[in-house]
Amino acid sequence: MTASWLQLCLLLLPLLGASRGARNFRQIRNKIHRLRETETFRSFYTRVGFPKGALSYTPPAEGYITQPLDHFNRRNNATYRQRYWINEEFWQRPDGPVFLYIGGESSLSEFSVLSGQHVELAQKHRALLVSLEHRYYGTSINRDGLALEAITFLSSQQALADLAAFHLFISQKFSLSRRNPWICFGGSYPGSLSAWFRLKFPHLVFAAVASSAPVRAELDFTDYNKVVAQSLSDAVIGGSAKCLDAVTRAFRAVDALLQAGNGTQLEKDFSSCAALQGPDDYAQFVSNLADIFMGAVQYNREIQSNNVQQLCRIMSAEGTASVYEALRKVNQVYMDSMGLSCVDNSYESAVKDLSSTEVNPVGVGERQWYYQTCTEFGYYQTCEGSSCPFSPLITLQSQLDLCSRVFRIPVDSVEQSVRFTNEFYGADHPKSSRIIFVNGDIDPWHALSVLKNQSRSEIAIYINGTAHCANMSPSRPDDPPSLREAREEIAVHIADWLKSARRELGGS
Incomplete structure (x- = not known):
């Protein structure tokens, strides 16, 4: 291996990022993508014994x-x-x-x-x-x-x-x-x-x-946030019932301000890049806040500043003025970890991002993946049930609207596609052999996987x-x-x- 090849790797890894206008979960996914690249990079060089062993190494x-x-x-x-x-x-x-x-x-x-x-x-x-x-x-x-x-x-x-x-x-x-x-x-x-x-x-x-x-494809993936709630109260990973209660009450406080039409206060307190322009932006705003917690659960331990223990420590801290103030601090810590000066809560901005046909050769393909959710899987993580700790403004309709706006795919077509996917593959009873299904109990996606031996x-x-x-x-x-x-x-x-x-x- 040449020194120039190593230098190129070191230069490329920090650049695998997302634009400022992406939703919070997109930011988190792209950061995880970068971190995993870095982790595998370090693991590889530890194995070959860098720098001495790497000198005789032939790249794939x-x-x-x-x-x-x-x-x-x-x-x-x-x-x-x-x-x-x-x-x-x-x-x-x-x-x-x-x-x-x-x-x-x-x-x-x-x-x-x-x-x-x-x-x-x-x-x-x-x-x-x-x-x-x-x-x-x-x-x-x-x-x-x-x-x-x-x-x-x-x-x-x-x-x-x-x-x-x-x-x-x-x-x-x-x-x-x-x-x-x-x-x-x-x-x-x-x-x-x-x-x-x-x-x-x-x-x-x-x-x-x-x-x-x-x-198992699922249109309305309500179980995702059920698992998130359970994980926020799981003492094994630093959660607690107090933490879950604080998160729930904080989002209720945010909902109350939105219902009262006090968007200006929220824009200031949570560093919105622009004014919230009606219900679509309100849904985008609460989704961005929920993404911080959803990402911390799904990728627990992978981002040091955004894991369950860290967030629950902030939300449950003694002496905090209110759970609303704790949520403000969580948002600020998240922004600092992502290098953001503000959060883009514009629904039209999200539509614009997903509508872009510019090909990006690195990172997560957001437009492509959303298309696959609209045409095959659903997987929409909603919050309309009583077990969800976040805002009920995170609705199924708000996410299906993107299929129509961005890809001209009607709701009934999405529903039919999800049903076909399960018929075609067998959902969580695939009837095959020699397959190992591996899941973690914190991961919200385990709710759609195979959790018991099928044969x-x-x-x-x-x-x-x-x-x-x-x-x-x-x-x-x-x-x-x-x-x-x-x-x-x-x-x-x-x-x-x-x-x-x-x-x-x-x-x-």
Whole structure:
């Protein structure tokens, strides 16, 4: 490895950010994306023994495969170039297994084949490591790909067909055979893809690990904020009943000011970039505040200044003038951590952001992902039920309106798409085999995943005290015992299945 390559990595990592005008959860997701890149960067260099070991290191191979834009209509000759990464460092030729890391709703980098539990397992089992960036994300998109007429080829079904074509490409490139069993890995939406790839293409994929995989599509995802409420009161991660009560009362105080038409006070107290212009902006405002807590729960322990313990310490602090003042402080701490001078609460600004067809080759693809929620999954995190600690202004209708405004997709079409997705994949009863579903009890997305063993080889691992995709990160000395045990259980199943593969597929 050259010094210039290292310098380039160090320069690029801090730039994987979001614009100032994004909603708070978009800011959080993009920061998590950057932090995970940095964490895998550090983990990799610790493993190779930087700087001495890195001098002889050969970077993974980056390449592009030409894919049909529409796998299901061969009369459509349009194509796009899809990015992949290959790491041969551990592979034992010719019969070593293949570990596939599946990309999702953000750009992919070389660290997808350099760090993480799947890489640790690949080192143990002498596997070839490959990863594939999801179509329409990162650089795997045509220049006009985000236009309304072009984005219609973005779907999980097309993505699975991409994976099948990639399987053939890699098999031909390395002269693979039945003696090279494939195991796929993914987390969050890619976790669902990992399970679905095994479900729909069992002749290609021998086994799958699906981490934090919301395999059940749901239009009105009310359970998300039920889990957030439970987590804010969970003493294991620094929550408490007092904290949850303080958060609930603080949002009631905000709602009271909105109902009284006192938006000016809220604009000042919570550093709004502009005046709140009516109900749509009010909903955007309370959503931004709720995002701080939702993000802290979903990604607990990943952002030092925005985790459950930190927020509950502020909300429950003795001597605070009021829960409203505590909420103001939470907002300020969040802004400071994100480098924001104000918060964009404009609904029209959100519509403008999602309507932009400019392709961004790094970070999270917000327009693309919202399109997928409108056409496949729903997943709208609402707050109209009594168990939600935030504002009832966070409604299903307010989120469905974006499908209509941005993509011209009517509400009944969204509902039909969600039903079809569950029929097509089997929701949280997929009826497959050799899949490990891994979830943390803090992660709100576990409510849409598989939490109980479905069969002898459809296995559910439920981790106490962990959040979204925690098991996928590189092992660390401060990992809680429950996480270490879960990783060991995953490793045992992978080892057993690879032994079975050698027997079934004719390997040595």
